[in-house]
Amino acid sequence: MTSANEPSPVIPVFDGHNDMLLRLATKYSQVPEEQFARGDGSGHIDLPRAKAGGFAGGFFAMFPPPLAMPDMSKDMGVSSYDLRLPPMLPLDAAQASTIAMTSIMLRLERAFPEAIAVCRTVDNIRDAMSAGKIAAVLHIEGAEAIDPDLAMLDVLYAAGLRSLGLVWSRPNIFAHGVPFRFPGLPDTGPGLTEAGRSLVAACNSRGIIIDLSHLNEQGFWDVAAITTAPLVATHSNVHALCPSTRNLTTRQLDAICESRGVVGLNFASCFLRPDGAMRSDTSLDFVVRHLDALLERLGEDGVALGSDFDGAVIPAEIGSVAGLPKLMDRLRMAGYSDALLRKIAHQNWLSVLERTCS
Numbered sequence: 001m002t003s004a005n006e007p008s009p010v011i012p013v014f015d016g017h018n019d020m021l022l023r024l025a026t027k028y029s030q031v032p033e034e035q036f037a038r039g040d041g042s043g044h045i046d047l048p049r050a051k052a053g054g055f056a057g058g059f060f061a062m063f064p065p066p067l068a069m070p071d072m073s074k075d076m077g078v079s080s081y082d083l084r085l086p087p088m089l090p091l092d093a094a095q096a097s098t099i100a101m102t103s104i105m106l107r108l109e110r111a112f113p114e115a116i117a118v119c120r121t122v123d124n125i126r127d128a129m130s131a132g133k134i135a136a137v138l139h140i141e142g143a144e145a146i147d148p149d150l151a152m153l154d155v156l157y158a159a160g161l162r163s164l165g166l167v168w169s170r171p172n173i174f175a176h177g178v179p180f181r182f183p184g185l186p187d188t189g190p191g192l193t194e195a196g197r198s199l200v201a202a203c204n205s206r207g208i209i210i211d212l213s214h215l216n217e218q219g220f221w222d223v224a225a226i227t228t229a230p231l232v233a234t235h236s237n238v239h240a241l242c243p244s245t246r247n248l249t250t251r252q253l254d255a256i257c258e259s260r261g262v263v264g265l266n267f268a269s270c271f272l273r274p275d276g277a278m279r280s281d282t283s284l285d286f287v288v289r290h291l292d293a294l295l296e297r298l299g300e301d302g303v304a305l306g307s308d309f310d311g312a313v314i315p316a317e318i319g320s321v322a323g324l325p326k327l328m329d330r331l332r333m334a335g336y337s338d339a340l341l342r343k344i345a346h347q348n349w350l351s352v353l354e355r356t357c358s
Contacts, residue, residue, distance in 0.1 A: 015058030016233035016264025016306030016344035021101040026281040043311035049322040057135030064094035076278040094144035142168030165211035182276035191218035205221030207357035231261035253297040264306020
């Protein structure tokens with residue numbers, strides 16, 4: 001028991017989703033190692049702040065950006081919105097950006113072997129965390145870089161890919177995503193294509209998590225019907241509390257629970273707030289409400305964190321990975337025990353990885 005005068009213990013956080021690689025590829029493509037090691041106060045993740053906040057690693061997303069990325073934040077600051085999505089991305093453009101982000105992660109590991117490790121197994125993750133390294137698992141957010149014959153899937157798997165989201169909201173040859181719409185339901189169109197079904201089977205056979213975040217509801221149920229793995233949404237919240245198309249309905253949460261899957265709570269304010277606004281002055285009370293609701297539907301073994309660091313406007317009270325202890329303290333104030341916090345912070349992700357990737 002920690003006394004009132006002692007600081008609370010720092011609980012390591014293994015996070016379900018961040019976009020650090022996209023930020024480095026976009027802004028610091030020539031010197032990503034330097035920016036990661038030193039940090040410049042921008043974005044959410046760098047090595048100094050990771051150490052300060054107990055950031056132990058997580059799923060590092062490779063999101064192939066549109067050829068012209070719109071600034072969606074302005075449109076998501078109003079009471080309702082329905083954003084126009086960029087068109088489908090050509091294979092060559094998606095492969096170029098995905099390879100570039102993969103390269104950045106491998107360069108970081110090579111430059112800082114004492115600080116970061118690309119992990120391909122749960123044992124790798126545990127070893128990295130025990131050594132005080134950032135345990136990095138490669139994740140795809142939108143499978144546009146994968147060809148219909150799935151040759152690129154094998155290349156990325158060898159590089160360390162262990163989690164794959166079929167879509168990032170815009171459609172591709174595998175599936176259809178949800179638009180950024182508020183208020184709205186995720187039931188927005190057709191489900192998986194035949195190529196998508198083949199990709200799900202290939203992920204199952206290789207032990208790659210299939211991420212259901214960004215996938216529309218019919219695609220969700222198509223995956224649920226054919227996958228042999230637990231259902232996982234790496235960075236999604238509760239639709240009943242924030243009626244965004246990106247959030248999960250009660251029926252979807254129940255299906256994830258039945259599969260012994262996991263949901264990582266997204267820190268993006270627009271998926272936390274009942275008004276759907278993208279604002280940094282968002283209280284951590286909303287985080288607590290979503291976590292409480294997820295625990296009610298999924299139980300203590302089904303809830304984790306999926307911050308969306310470097311990919312969203314998050315509550316200023318957290319600010320960056322350095323603010324993770326503030327979140328842990330707020331959850332303690334809400335009655336969360338340290339044993340439960342350890343499950344949410346890292347144990348549940350490691351458990352579902354063991355059940356999927358072994």
